[in-house]
Amino acid sequence: MSAAAEAGLRRILAVVDLLIDAVDEETLVPALLPLLLGAVPGDSIVWSPRAGTAERPLTLPAGLLTPDIQAAFARHAAADSLVTHTTLGPGTPMRRSTLQTRAEFHALAAYAEVYRPFGAEQQLAMSFPAGYAAGRPRKVCVAISRDGSDFSDDDVAAAALLRTRLSRVLHRLAPPVPPPSPVTxxxxxxxxxxxxxxxxxxxxxxxxxxxxxxxxxxxxxxxxxxxxxxxxxxxxxxxxxxxxxxxxx
The missing domain is CATH 1.10.10.10 (Winged helix-like DNA-binding domain superfamily/Winged helix DNA-binding domain)
Incomplete structure (x- = not known):
């Protein structure tokens, strides 16, 4: 195994170790975000705890999404194929470049108002089931962005490996699902x-x-x-x- 591969494996194992010891989501996620950025290298990460809702996402660096950027994202999300993949589609790790060319990305209204301001020239996003909220299935979306070269096949594989473990841990940490109320x-x-x-x-x-x-x-x-x-x-x-x-x- 090459030195680079060994370093990548250590970064993935650091995430796995943190997940094994997790006792609640509130303390897990702030510690998790920098480790995810190590396992799938990027300049920033956005963790949306309630995919498809207005709940404020968590970011690293903190405060990455200003109110103006969040409002613009809400306006343009429906026309963004990567957002559709994570919120309505299967949510498997996906590079933006797999879905659209660079020119197509730059032509999006969201590019100028959302992605360009924080240097999201390349993106890898995924989503996964994460228990229930208010009695309904809950999904978390994660988007990693960077300004340089595109994400590699190894980055996609690392994200897929971690996606399964993230889903399992968040199911474990989620509050118990109450029995359904009767339909009138x-x-x-x-x-x-x-x-x-x-x-x-x-x-x-x-x-x-x-x-x-x-x-x-x-x-x-x-x-x-x-x-x-x-x-x-x-x-x-x-x-x-x-x-x-x-x-x-």
Missing amino acids: HRESAVLALLARGLTNQQIAHRLAISPRTVDKHLEHAYAKLRVNGRVEAANAWLTRGRTAVRLGP
Whole structure:
């Protein structure tokens, strides 16, 4: 094994050692970020503890994302293929250069307002399951950026190795998942119509309620079924069936 490979392995093992001894996420993450930057070398790292939400991410260096940068990111995230990969896609370690050319990256509105200000010319990002929050599956996103050469295949492999271990540890540290609240009879009726392919407007007409009330019933049902949208809710209703879902008043 070359000296460079041995040094890289030591940096990965330093992360693994920290994960083994972790007792809570609050103290783990600040100690973890510099070690991750050692294992997958970069100039900065962003740890988003609630992927797809407005919760403030943790960064190294600290304060990397100003309020203006965060606001710009929120405006342009939907058009960023790397963000889509981590928030909606499989979340496996991915180099930005695998998804788009340098010219395509520089053409993004997010490049000028988000990435260029902190030197994110090259990026490697990933996401992974991390237990539950508010009764719903939780995903953490991690993005490592640097200004020089692109990330190597070895960097991607190191990130993949650590991704699995990070997910396992965060599942272990997550609070226990409380038992689901019962779905009410009205929520049950809305779910049954949703599973039949009706729109919110059609459901509202069928049940003689307002579309806004349908939205609220679905919002509550999603949390109780621990799903994130209409398709998952319909699938849950169809696969579990009414008799498999506890009903409340």
